[in-house]
Amino acid sequence: MNAKYFAFFESYYDAIKEMDDDEIVAFTKSACALAFNGEEPEDVDSWSKQLKIAWALAKPNIVNSVKRVEGGSKGGRPKKKKP
Numbered sequence: 001m002n003a004k005y006f007a008f009f010e011s012y013y014d015a016i017k018e019m020d021d022d023e024i025v026a027f028t029k030s031a032c033a034l035a036f037n038g039e040e041p042e043d044v045d046s047w048s049k050q051l052k053i054a055w056a057l058a059k060p061n062i063v064n065s066v067k068r069v070e071g072g073s074k075g076g077r078p079k080k081k082k083p
Contacts, residue, residue: 006035007065015054023051031058035066 012031016024030041044052 003035003066003069006062009061012058023048027051027054031062035062
């Protein structure tokens, strides 16, 4: 995964509003590292329960967002040939 952008949904913002600053940084850096470099966070075991839940819900959306971005860069569906 080497996208130049990914979808950051309002639900992510709703989740991080309830976190402390360290958790917000960990979530945001992990989301960006996954989307831009394909890197999974290494310190998940040390995360709070709230952060683990938010990450478990956000991660599949981030992966799918990057796939859509990468798929769109291929040009989409081929044009139909005229009969």
